[in-house]
Amino acid sequence: MDAYLAAIVSVTLIHVLLALGLTLQYGFTGLINFGMVGFFAIGAYTSALLALHGVPVVLSVTAAAVVAGVSAWPIGLASLRLRDDYFAIVTLGFAEIVRLALTSEKWLTNGVQGLSRIPPIYEGTGTAAAFIIVAILLAVTAAAIFLIHRVAYSPFGRIIAAIRDNEEAVQAIGKDPARFKIQVLIVGSALAGVAGALSAHYVTYIVPEQFMALTTFYVWVAVIMGGVGRVSGAVVGTAILMFFLEGSRFLGDFLPWISSVHMASIRIGVVGLALVLFTIYRPQGLMGDFTKR
């Protein structure tokens, strides 16, 4: 039971990191990143491949952050000077292409068989090791929350909030919004890369199928439920989402006539329904500012 609890907390923390990246990008700056899972995947494969070649996990996770951040740069250059929705489409496409490449480039990624026996975050077995891993993930998440708080209340944070609220006004005071947006995109994607790397080392095997677009929208649902533009929202939203995803697994045990394939469909449907209902009835989310819509 303890081990199970530790597992849920670990997976939740990894998703909190993703949600924090999206909060920085969408909540603070207004970037519609529909390709979170692409950067998550790049981070996972970078770190896994390096670690499998003997690089220490601390370094490989750092490298994952760098590679995911750098891969975001051309995406930003291509689309962030245009309308917001173009960026959404480009990132959506980017994530699909990443998954295609992971499936096809067998020499590097071992194709659909994926990579296994990835070194874990912390060597060891049993409950004690599981709790040490939770502690490490907690430390990384806390560091990310601290970083994002610092960003939000810095001069940089005020400018990105201004870009979200009124881009023309930011241009009028002589700042280049695209430059700031690209920086935010890189930082948020690096965070997604770290999340991917930690996930790879946590699960210890990765296959391209783990990086479907659905993961991106899990993060979106978490952020929208919790409250857009709130760090607390990212945490609360992710916790609720994980509760639901784990709950649906138990529901499968109680309702044996629902096959696991059907359960996957139902999960997609519930995510869709949550996106629609929250957009219509509570766009500010659960932790959001109730005075404005």
Add this chain to the structure above:
Amino acid sequence: MTYLALVQNGIAQGLIIGLAALSMTLVFAIARFPNAAAGDMLTFGGYAGLFAFNATGSLLATGLFAIIATALLSLAMYYAVFRRLAGRSSVSLLVASIGIGFMIRAVLGVSFGHGQLVFEIELTRPYIIGGIRVSPLDLKLALSALATLAAAFGILYMSSIGRQMRAVADNSDLARVSGIRSERVMAALWLLVGALTAVAGVMLGMATIVAPEVGWEILLPAFAAAIFGGIGSPIGAVAAGLILGVTQELSTPFVGFTYKIAVSFVVLCTVLVMRPRGLFGKAEAVR
């Protein structure tokens, strides 16, 4: 010979992408958001067509039933969700459309399973036209697509409601003060969008398979074609769809089958960097 066959496949694919892109560009121009549910509407059209085909066996009935069913779904989407979000940012509508797409896929997955279904159409001997083998089914499908496009362009450019749609696309405030009722325009838009995606879905189902994910895979090429053609340009969307379809097929000998979708992504990025307004779009619409 092989290249000709690829071009022929490309045109068939291009008509599907073009129909989807046309629906996308109309929503983009008139309702002002990228409709990410279009892919799953297409899938729905495929399933609706398959249902009618298994019941009647007639191609005409298949097409008509798919068009009616998908147009009604599309109208329901507008009244249940998009109308309530009128006046919100395009992000809200985009996120909601993703949600609707997921719901459609979930319902199809639960009702019909995840297996791949096919239209069991008897193979007939191909016509030989000028040394090129053309199967009668492909020809019929291509002609139906062209007829659908002709009907759509007729509605857009020769009817009163089409003129009103184009007026709203140009300037919605001006359209409103000239007495155009936006709700009627929107209802007509969503019916038209449903019909277009239905035809694309049936064509896709007949050319390949019917499965819950097929539409999602057309979404990216369709977005790329809508932007390549220039947002708000119907003729641009169709032309760009054909160009993308043929390019995708011609690229397969060089990049392999799996990277076919990547071609549209590369085209999309290139267009956004070099000429963001696309082939026929207006410069002020993209910033």
